Amino acid sequence: MNNHEIFTKLFLEFEEETKKRVDKNLTLEECTNKLKEKGYNPYVREDSFIDFCRRLRNMNFHNVNDDYYLITDNTIEKLEKIVEEVKHPFKVENKATKNVFSACLDDNVLDVMKKMNENNYTHIPIYLDNSKKELVGIFSENSIFQYLLKDKIIEVDEDKKFSDIKECIAFDNSKEIVKFVKRDKLYDDVVNDFVKEFKAGKKLSCVMVTHSGLKTEKVIGILTSWDIIGR
DSSP: OOHHHHHHHHHHHHHHHHHHHSOTTSOHHHHHHHHHHTTOTTTTTTHHHHHHHHHHHHHHHTOTTOOOOOOOHHHHHHHHHHHHHHHSOOBHHHHSBSSOOOEETTSBHHHHHHHHHHHTOOEEEEESSTTOOSEEEEEEHHHHHHHHHHHTOSOOOTTOBGGGGHHHHBTTTOSSEEEEEETTSBHHHHHHHHHHHHHTTOOEEEEEEESBSOTTSOOOEEEEHHHHHHO
16 A cells, blocks of 8 residues: 555544544534543644544545645654554553552561651652552652641651651651552543642642552552653
8 A cells, every 4th residue: 555545544534533523423523523632642732633534534535636735654654653542542551651669567667767768759659568469548748747746846856667657657647649540541631630639729649540440459560740740
């Protein structure tokens, strides 16, 4: 197939998959606009390119002289990636940090803080013990701030364990807004959650990914506000 034929085939795939996600009775432009309004990619990120391809398809389709507008290899390559993303949208587990660093109540706070600083970790899950079967809270810079304010001290001693500051890391007492999501939730939906919380004057500190989105499950991925900003 030449580039014109490949392009036509790819754009038809894009159109069909896009309409499946919205309403097959609507026009492609109406569907892409609805998905863009909801903050879904590639409709937001590649808005201009998608519109270019839509117009290019229309111009070539209605060309009665068979004098087609040039379709480059780069256009084909980019459209292929977009079609793949539309057919297989990113799940949150694809984007979340894997191999999540964590600690348990018996771990030393300062030792964990040093590791967090070395690796630029901002939030880590805290488990009851090393079996990692029961999640008891989340630890971050804010947790230390709460601890210092609570006890009116200016340092954390070398023997301090997480069990000693359990009250500050517990989900019910923490100032952090933490959300749990299942591993196959759409990544763009999670991004939109961050945006909604921000617009509501709240700060969703992080999203913890578990198999079914339950707080009682082991954390298999984590997304922080910094990850979203980077996006």
